[in-house]
Each structure stands twice: as structure tokens, then as C-alpha cells.
Amino acid sequence: MKTPIPDYLGQILDSVRDRDGGEVADYIPDLATAEPERLAAAVCTVSGNVYSAGDDGDEFTMQSVSKPFVYALALQELGRDAVFDAVGMEPSGEAFHELSLEEGTHRPMNPMINAGAITVNQLINGEDSSVEDRVEVIRGFFSELAARELKVNEWVTDSELEHADRNLSIAHMLRSHGIIRDNAHEAVLSYTRQCAIEVTVRDLAVMTATLANGGVQPVTGRRILNQDVCRLTLSVMSSAGMYDAAGRWMATVGIPAKSGVSGGLIGTLPGQLGIATFSPRLNPQGNSVRGVHIFERLSEEMGLHLMAADPSGTHAVRSIQSDGEDTVINLQGPVNFTAAENILDEISGREFPGERLILDVSRVSGFHRMGRKMVKEGLRRLREDGFEVAIYDPEGVVADLEFSDGTHAESVEER
Structure with a gap:
């Protein structure tokens, strides 16, 4: 990606x-x-x-x-x-x-x-x-x-x-x-x-x-x-x-x-x-x-204003786990630009063994709008690379699942 x-x-x-x-x-x-x-x-x-x-x-x-x-x-x-x-x-x-x-x-x-x-x-x-x-x-x-x-x-x-x-x-x-x-x-x-x-x-x-x-x-x-x-x-x-x-x-x-x-x-x-x-x-x-x-x-x-109250997350990827055809990418904390860059960097150079990637955002406390945009674009590009992609979001923190090309991310109820 x-x-x-x-x-x-x-x-x-x-x-x-x-x-x-x-x-x-x-x-x-x-x-x-x-x-x-x-x-x-x-x-x-x-x-x-x-x-x-x-x-x-x-x-x-x-x-x-x-x-x-x-x-x-x-x-x-x-x-x-x-x-x-x-x-x-x-x-x-x-x-x-x-x-x-x-x-x-x-x-x-x-x-x-x-x-x-x-x-x-x-x-x-x-x-x-x-x-x-x-x-x-x-x-x-x-x-x-x-x-x-x-x-x-x-x-x-x-x-x-x-x-x-x-x-x-x-x-x-x-x-x-x-x-x-x-x-x-x-x-x-x-x-x-x-x-x-x-x-x-x-x-x-x-x-x-x-x-x-x-x-x-x-x-x-x-x-x-x-x-x-x-x-x-x-x-x-x-x-x-x-x-x-x-x-x-x-x-x-x-x-x-x-x-x-x-x-x-x-x-x-x-x-x-x-x-x-x-x-x-x-x-x-x-x-x-x-x-x-x-x-x-x-x-x-x-969201780069020094005096902004938004917390920054520099260790946003909690873990990446593979089980058969599924790979689950577990995120955590607040996701602003810095955190989203960390996420994209973690996944862009990695080879995933299966065919489906699930982004687990259940431990994410909130998304800055640019962080959300970047993470969704990363998912879309992974899909273009041939993976099935989905989001596990039980609390609805992503809010908007539409990609930049007008399509929508799949949502899964459990992982």
C-alpha cells in the first residue's frame, strides 16, 4: 500500500x-x-x-x-x-x-x-x-x-x-x-x-x-x-x-x-x-x-495547533494478529494526524498472510477528522491491493464509513 x-x-x-x-x-x-x-x-x-x-x-x-x-x-x-x-x-x-x-x-x-x-x-x-x-x-x-x-x-x-x-x-x-x-x-x-x-x-x-x-x-x-x-x-x-x-x-x-x-x-x-x-x-x-x-x-x-486540547497518539497500533485468512489490526487511543501516520507506516510495508483485513477500533477513544480520513484512505488502498477490508467498530467512533471513491467500508459485528 x-x-x-x-x-x-x-x-x-x-x-x-x-x-x-x-x-x-x-x-x-x-x-x-x-x-x-x-x-x-x-x-x-x-x-x-x-x-x-x-x-x-x-x-x-x-x-x-x-x-x-x-x-x-x-x-x-x-x-x-x-x-x-x-x-x-x-x-x-x-x-x-x-x-x-x-x-x-x-x-x-x-x-x-x-x-x-x-x-x-x-x-x-x-x-x-x-x-x-x-x-x-x-x-x-x-x-x-x-x-x-x-x-x-x-x-x-x-x-x-x-x-x-x-x-x-x-x-x-x-x-x-x-x-x-x-x-x-x-x-x-x-x-x-x-x-x-x-x-x-x-x-x-x-x-x-x-x-x-x-x-x-x-x-x-x-x-x-x-x-x-x-x-x-x-x-x-x-x-x-x-x-x-x-x-x-x-x-x-x-x-x-x-x-x-x-x-x-x-x-x-x-x-x-x-x-x-x-x-x-x-x-x-x-x-x-x-x-x-x-x-x-x-x-x-x-489538528496541529500546539494549544489544542486534543491528545496526540504516537503508538496507535496496539497489535496486529493473524488467524487463518483474517488479519486484525488493533488500534488504540486518540487518532489524529500523528497517530494516523503511525498507523499507515505500520501497515504500508507489511505483508499480510490472509485475504481479509479487519480494523478493530474498539479501543480508539476518538478520531480527528484528518485522522479518520487518512485511516479510511489507507483501507481503501489496501482494498485496491486485493484485500477484503472491514471495520470492527462497536461504539461507532468512525461514524462515517464512506471512502473517497464513494464506496463504503464493510462493518463486522464481531471479530
Whole structure:
């Protein structure tokens, strides 16, 4: 059985293709020539399953999407106190490139705005590090998160440096207050090369899922970050990751997120999954127009709002038992998107000995509408593969037994 999740992602992409509002980041020459119609999305679960759709193999530079990962690296290298001494944690309520610092301390307000990100960049590999060594540490760390070797796009770096007056002003301001010690040009060069590291949406989904997984890279199984580092990073993303739109974002979408002016957008749900989208057209806040709409749909349709009261089930398959020609798949707990993905993953690669599959939902406490849709589609595809399929549902928790093709699932009275 082929899992329907990439098809769902493809449907969501199709639903936003006609949204042509916003503009590419024309203040950076290389990004000004970006193809505005490119569109992609990817999801990686904490169990290491990656699903994607659209232009998922296209590479683009991370830009500000790099900020939470470098913040996590600084916390891992130096510890919380040292990083807090250099940069705060409060949302600024201002645009990402504002020339503003905290009153009294002169620290940047948070690590997600440019002033904070330049400061955090300068912490990596020690204050005496060369630009080359610092960027190599960051590139190597990102490659470990993505489980493949990533590279810096030097062409984009040069393009951005030609128009880096604003960031140079920020760096001079930080240096004048003793927040950074490197000269302004080298600080901006180091930060710009960090932002010019190239990724795909699949890379970003895996990297973000590492934060969701408490620092364990879900594909390789290697622990890269401490759990408290991930918790702090996600906390800052939730309050400041979407700049001056962060409050509205958390209220409506409810997914800790970070955007970048190349069109990337990442989000993560602790203990569940990482999400990434790519679409170059930006709104006035510098966030991807289509990416925002995709996240809004994912949050609403898949029940991914962090503050939702719905419980999540990550071990939804209680057991699979075969008896003669029948195989019974026993489910348990609440079935939302995460639980449904777990169910589909359990059954999609398995060979069943008999001819009939019975889905026992007697221990399921409830279905989220997307969970129900995904599980039913899985059954329908198993039927297409040649199995007889049926549902044992004595409490009527599935409610609607109609498949996507208009046919209905068989219901059995006993198993």
C-alpha cells in the first residue's frame, strides 16, 4: 500500500497555487531573480519518516530559517547563561532588521531578529574564531542535522554583501556597545555565509524534526542536541520566530515557526514532527505568502495547533494478529494526524498472510477528522491491493464509513 500522505501534501499545495500575492525579496539581487512559482512542502515525523510534495528537490538558501539552529548550537556549545548574557528572549514587536537593542543591557531583544542572530553567530567557535572556521562549524552542524553534506552558496553571499548596509549598521551598533568584538564587516560576512547555506524542504523538515525529537536526529538516530536546548529553542521560535506577526501566528496557527526571505518556512511540534515549506513570494512581514496559507491549513485540517486540547497518539497500533485468512489490526487511543501516520507506516510495508483485513477500533477513544480520513484512505488502498477490508467498530467512533471513491467500508459485528 502506498501511503496517502504525499498526496495530501500535494492537494494542499494545489489549493494555494493560485495565490499570487506578495513579492520576491528584490532587495537581494540573487533572490530577486527567484522563480516565484516554485512550491514545495515536506513533513518529517520523530520516527524518521519523511513525506514531501512539489518542488521538493529544489535547493534554496536558508536565510533567516538558519537562526534557530545556530541559536541551538550556541546553547549547546556555551550553555544557557552565556548565551542569555549576549541576547535576550523577549519578542521585539518590530521588523527583523530594526536597529534596536534592550534598554539598559544593550542586548538584542531575541535571537530571531537580525541583531540577535549576528550576535549569536559571533558566539560560535569562540570570539577569536576566524570567519572561515566559524562558518565551517555551522555548516558541519547543519549537515549533521540534515544527514547530508550541505554547502554555502558563495554567489548568494556576494550578492547579499553588496547590499548589506543595514546589517553593517546593526553590527557597528552591536560593536559600539561591546556586544560583539569582531569588526563589523567580518561579523556580517560570517552571518551572511550562514544564511547562504543551501537546503531543500526535505532537509529542513528533518532538521526541524530533530528539535521536535528532543535533539535526536530522527533518520540517523544520533543525539545531536540536549533536550533542554531544544526546549529553549522552540520556546523562542514560538514567541519571536515570525517577527512582528508572531503573536497572531501563535494564536491562529499555533506551530512554533521561523521564516526566511528566500521563501522557506519551518515549523515544529514537540514530540511529533517537523514541517517545511518553500515558496518565494513574501508578505510585508517577510514571510512566505503561500507558506503561511499552507501552515494555516495544516494546523486546521490536521489538528496541529500546539494549544489544542486534543491528545496526540504516537503508538496507535496496539497489535496486529493473524488467524487463518483474517488479519486484525488493533488500534488504540486518540487518532489524529500523528497517530494516523503511525498507523499507515505500520501497515504500508507489511505483508499480510490472509485475504481479509479487519480494523478493530474498539479501543480508539476518538478520531480527528484528518485522522479518520487518512485511516479510511489507507483501507481503501489496501482494498485496491486485493484485500477484503472491514471495520470492527462497536461504539461507532468512525461514524462515517464512506471512502473517497464513494464506496463504503464493510462493518463486522464481531471479530
